[in-house]
Amino acid sequence: MSSHLSRRDLLRLAGAAAAVPVLSSCAGAPTQQSAAPGTFTVYWNAGHDYQAYRKVIAEFEQANKVKVNFQKYQWPDLRTRLLADFASGTVPDLVEEPGGWVQEFAVSGNARSLQDYVDRDGAAMGFPSDWQPVTVERNSYQGKVYGVQLHLTCNTLLYNKGMLSAAGLEAPTTWEEFLAAAKKLTKDGVYGVALNQDYTYVWPWLMQAGVTPYDPETGAIMEPVADAVAALQFQADLIHKHKVAPVPVSSTDYSGPQKLFSAKRAAMILTGPWDLEPIGKTSPDIDLGVAPPLKHKEQVTQAAGTSMLVPAKATRPDLSWDFIKRITAIEVEQAATKETGMLMPRVSWAELPEVQSNEATKVFAEALPTAKDSSQQVRLTGQFGKWEEQLKVMYQQVLIQNQPAAEALETFTKAAEGFLK
Amino acid sequence: MRPRTLAGRYARTAYLFLLPAILFFAAFFYLPIGNVVATSLRTGPQADQWAGLGNYTQALGDPAVRHSFLVTVAFAVAVVVGSIVLGLALAMALDQPLKGRVAFRVLLLVPYLTSVAIVGLLWRNILDPELGVLNRLLLAAGLPAQHWLNTSPLLTIAAVTLWQSVGYTMVLFLAGLQGIPETYHEAAKIDGADAWLRFWRITLPLLAPTTLFVSVMAVISGLQAFGQAYIITNGGPGDATDLSVFHIFNVAFRSRDFGYSSAQSVLLLIVIVAFTLVQLRAGRRGEVVY
Numbered sequence: 138m139s140s141h142l143s144r145r146d147l148l149r150l151a152g153a154a155a156a157v158p159v160l161s162s163c164a165g166a167p168t169q170q171s172a173a174p175g176t177f178t179v180y181w182n183a184g185h186d187y188q189a190y191r192k193v194i195a196e197f198e199q200a201n202k203v204k205v206n207f208q209k210y211q212w213p214d215l216r217t218r219l220l221a222d223f224a225s226g227t228v229p230d231l232v233e234e235p236g237g238w239v240q241e242f243a244v245s246g247n248a249r250s251l252q253d254y255v256d257r258d259g260a261a262m263g264f265p266s267d268w269q270p271v272t273v274e275r276n277s278y279q280g281k282v283y284g285v286q287l288h289l290t291c292n293t294l295l296y297n298k299g300m301l302s303a304a305g306l307e308a309p310t311t312w313e314e315f316l317a318a319a320k321k322l323t324k325d326g327v328y329g330v331a332l333n334q335d336y337t338y339v340w341p342w343l344m345q346a347g348v349t350p351y352d353p354e355t356g357a358i359m360e361p362v363a364d365a366v367a368a369l370q371f372q373a374d375l376i377h378k379h380k381v382a383p384v385p386v387s388s389t390d391y392s393g394p395q396k397l398f399s400a401k402r403a404a405m406i407l408t409g410p411w412d413l414e415p416i417g418k419t420s421p422d423i424d425l426g427v428a429p430p431l432k433h434k435e436q437v438t439q440a441a442g443t444s445m446l447v448p449a450k451a452t453r454p455d456l457s458w459d460f461i462k463r464i465t466a467i468e469v470e471q472a473a474t475k476e477t478g479m480l481m482p483r484v485s486w487a488e489l490p491e492v493q494s495n496e497a498t499k500v501f502a503e504a505l506p507t508a509k510d511s512s513q514q515v516r517l518t519g520q521f522g523k524w525e526e527q528l529k530v531m532y533q534q535v536l537i538q539n540q541p542a543a544e545a546l547e548t549f550t551k552a553a554e555g556f557l558k
Numbered sequence: 559m560r561p562r563t564l565a566g567r568y569a570r571t572a573y574l575f576l577l578p579a580i581l582f583f584a585a586f587f588y589l590p591i592g593n594v595v596a597t598s599l600r601t602g603p604q605a606d607q608w609a610g611l612g613n614y615t616q617a618l619g620d621p622a623v624r625h626s627f628l629v630t631v632a633f634a635v636a637v638v639v640g641s642i643v644l645g646l647a648l649a650m651a652l653d654q655p656l657k658g659r660v661a662f663r664v665l666l667l668v669p670y671l672t673s674v675a676i677v678g679l680l681w682r683n684i685l686d687p688e689l690g691v692l693n694r695l696l697l698a699a700g701l702p703a704q705h706w707l708n709t710s711p712l713l714t715i716a717a718v719t720l721w722q723s724v725g726y727t728m729v730l731f732l733a734g735l736q737g738i739p740e741t742y743h744e745a746a747k748i749d750g751a752d753a754w755l756r757f758w759r760i761t762l763p764l765l766a767p768t769t770l771f772v773s774v775m776a777v778i779s780g781l782q783a784f785g786q787a788y789i790i791t792n793g794g795p796g797d798a799t800d801l802s803v804f805h806i807f808n809v810a811f812r813s814r815d816f817g818y819s820s821a822q823s824v825l826l827l828i829v830i831v832a833f834t835l836v837q838l839r840a841g842r843r844g845e846v847v848y
Contacts, residue, residue: 217811223604224816245603245814334794383688386707387794390682396689519603522813530797537708537795 176206177456178229180219182443183209184411185233185288187479189472193464201456213389219448223247228448231457239276239284239446240516249447252281254458262462263483271440272482275510278517285461288442289482290409291508292341293501294431295416298424300327300404308428312345312371315405315431319381322404331394331403332372334385336525336532340439340511341407342368347434351514351557358550358557364434369535369542377539387533399423407431409441410501413478427500430507440508442482474498480505515557523556591827598820605816613821623822625797626805627829629712633801634780636716637723641776642769644720645727650761652728653735663732666725674722678789681718682707707791711798715786723779727772734768735761770841774834781830802826 177197186209194205210218212235222228223242232238242248255264264285265273272286294315296308304322309315319329332338343350343359346368351358359365375382382403385393395412397403399420406412416425430438445464447457463469467489470481475491480501486492487502515524531549534540601609617623648666652659669677684692685707693703706714738761746756762769787793787804806826810819 213811220811220814241814247603384705384708386682386686387711387791387796387799388682389789389792393686393688400689402688522815526808526812529794533794534796538798540796 175203177201177203177231177453177460178206179208179460180215180229180232181207181209182215182233182235183211185443185479187473187476189469189476190464192472193460193469197460197463201459203456211389223448223450226450228450230447230451230453231460232446232448233287233443234284234446235443236275236441237512237516237521239444240278240513241519241521242446242448243278243281243283244517244519247449248283249449249451249454250281250283251285251447251454251458251461254454255282258458258462262465263467263485264465267467267483267485269440269482269484269505269508271508271510272442272444275440275513276444276446284444284446285465286442286444286482287465288479289440289505289508290411290442290480291438291440291501291504292338292407292409292430293438293504294405294428295398295408295412296405296426296428297398297401298426300401301426308426309405310429310432312431312433316371316375316379316381319375319405320379323381326402328383328397328403329381330375330405330407331397332375332382332385332407332536333391333394334387334533334537335391336529337439337441337511338391338407339369339372339528339532341430341437342372342433344437344439344509344511345431345433345435350512351518351553353514353518356554356557358553359546362546362550366542366546368433369532369546373535373539373542376536384537387537410478410480410498413497417478425497427497429500430504437507437509438504440505440510442480518557520556524553527552594820594823597816598824599817601815601817603814603816605820609817613818614825616818617822617825622797622800622805626800626802629798629800630781630783630802633712633716633719633783633799634777636713637719637780637783638773638776640716640720641723641727642772644724645772646731646765646769648724648728649731649735653732663725663729666728668725669722670726672722674785675789677718677722678785681721682790685714708795711791711795715790715799718790719780719783719786723776727776730768730772731765734765738764766841770837773841774837777833777837778830781826781833 186207194207197203198205208229215232215234216238219229219232239248243250259265265282268286269289272289273282276282276284276286294308300322301308301318304318306318306321309318315330322329343365346364348359348361348365348368349357352360376384383397392412392415394403394406394408395415398406398412399416401420401423413425416423430436445461447454447461451457465483467483467485470483470486471489471491473479474481474486474489478495478498480486480498487505492498492502512521512524515521527549531545534545535542597605598613599609599611601607601613652662652666656662684690685704687693687703687705687707696703742760742764743756746760751759782803783801784803784807787799787801788807791799793800793804793808802822803826806819806822809815809822
């Protein structure tokens with residue numbers, strides 16, 4: 138007679154212990170449904186919850202007899218959530234993405250092609266004819282449309298008119314003028330310029346230097362290398378050599394330059410329309426100037442902005458498409474621009490009176506046709522995430538840690554060659 | 559079947575009481591760990607292609623993984639040493655009959671009760687070289703401005719971690735100190751031992767179990783640290799604060815390589831278990847019984 142539980146009892150207990158989690162996991166297994174019936178789930182950027190969009194959502198709910206579950210995230214959190222959803226199989230009906238994910242998820246099979254809807258409704262809604270060409274290209278894969286651009290933005294020069302005119306300066310147009318202006322403006326605790334710690338802000342400089350990020354045919358990365366090094370070093374020198382810009386601090390926050398500008402601690406920043414609203418709200422006394430992108434070898438800027446995609450496992454793509462159609466209507470773009478100053482992807486949007494009559498928006502709108510996509514060729518390799526990780530390290534090593542640009546770029550190129558081959 | 563002995567009935571009752579905990583751990587720990595191990599043997603964006611031990615061999619030869627591990631070890635060492643030294647010092651200070659010591663204890667414990675996200679945002683804003691409060695105070699006092707997030711980022715996030723956790727270690731040491739009978743100190747005093755000698759020969763040896771517990775917990779939490787790098791520095795500048803779990807997170811959710819990140823997670827688990835076993839063995843060997 139045993140003083141402990143019998144083997145059979147132990148086996149029973151162990152069996153029960155093992156069965157419950159298995160059963161519970163089965164109970165919670167993905168059902169391949171995107172959401173509860175009657176609920177339409179949207180993942181959206183927290184900063185894009187505009188009244189203009191709320192109105193569209195209300196109309197969408199009424200027309201389709203559904204309740205929109207409008208979930209707002211910061212981009213990194215949205216990506217984490219979405220990838221977890223892809224893994225579990227329970228996906229939202231529609232996702233706003235920050236640029237680049239459409240092709241990445243098209244390549245991996247997680248995004249649904251919208252080509253059948255475009256073929257059916259495209260002409261009526263003006264897609265793609267009324268969208269800036271770059272926005273259609275960056276949302277297509279193997280000749281099919283996988284996403285529709287919601288906002289089209291670009292970086293250009295924002296400056297404090299009062300500070301520049303007090304220094305007897307006009308808005309700079311070239312890198313040389315920019316450096317000279319920054320030197321003259323740096324005094325009394327004010328920096329001539331504030332650069333961003335976020336690596337994506339490197340692209341306008343590289344593009345203006347004529348650098349091609351990646352050529353899939355030759356495998357060349359960041360060429361011409363000498364121009365890429367010069368562009369990186371120019372930015373580092375603004376901080377460490379000329380001391381006309383503060384050393385940025387690495388974080389997830391890309392609003393550092395805007396905060397310095399709003400605090401009148403920086404006279405110029407290179408940024409996009411997303412900073413117009415915070416500057417206007419926090420420092421209405423600043424006479425804000427917006428100038429076209431700087432010119433070096435070329436006068437170009439980076440095409441940015443968000444798009445919408447439908448996950449491949451979303452079960453109600455018809456509804457998702459209806460949402461896309463409604464929220465990209467020219468009237469909605471017009472209302473959103475009026476509300477926030479955001480830039481939009483329709484060609485006809487640039488002709489709207491709200492755009493033409495607004496000094497800041499007009500400059501951005503005029504820069505949009507020169508905006509180029511920075512990483513499409515990399516995205517199509519499916520290695521975009523690794524590319525971005527390496528780029529962030531390289532950018533911060535040069536700008537923050539003052540590592541020689543040539544050395545940091547060489548390390549980056551070697552790493553990129555490893556995963557792009 | 560009803561156990562025939564009293565001991566058997568007791569054992570059955572004990573197992574029944576343990577059952578909810580076993581089920582909880584099975585569902586939320588062991589099953590996911592098993593899933594991670596299975597995923598670590600696969601590759602691709604969906605982790606659906608068999609890779610065998612390929613992810614493990616890749617991780618062992620990956621300079622980025624090695625760098626992130628070294629960064630993490632340096633961080634953990636700073637946190638462990640700081641936790642023990644500061645926690646013990648504070649505990650000894652607050653073990654004295656000071657006025658308002660309860661309030662001090664509570665104040666020191668509050669950061670530990672605060673979320674790492676809040677603490678991270680708080681310190682990031684305080685330490686911001688251009689707009690942070692600290693530099694304003696330093697400059698107002700005629701002192702040079704600090705740029706610690708750029709010049710010593712790893713040490714800075716270790717210091718923030720200590721600021722947050724030292725209240726907890728202080729409470730543990732305080733409990734340990736109060737468990738040492740006063741008669742030992744009185745006897746030593748009569749024998750002519752000064753305060754320093756009493757600390758080395760009585761207090762410290764008798765605190766060995768507490769010190770062991772604090773060091774084990776600090777090593778584990780140091781090696782698992784994530785929020786500090788995620789919230790305060792985003793792993794930067796460059797990769798200066800690329801702590802292991804943050805690195806693994808990025809491999810999974812930025813580079814989208816769940817198989818590779820799972821393999822790194824398993825390797826980290828093995829390292830943590832190994833560190834813990836070594837600490838426990840070494841610590842128990844040094845325990846003193848009076």
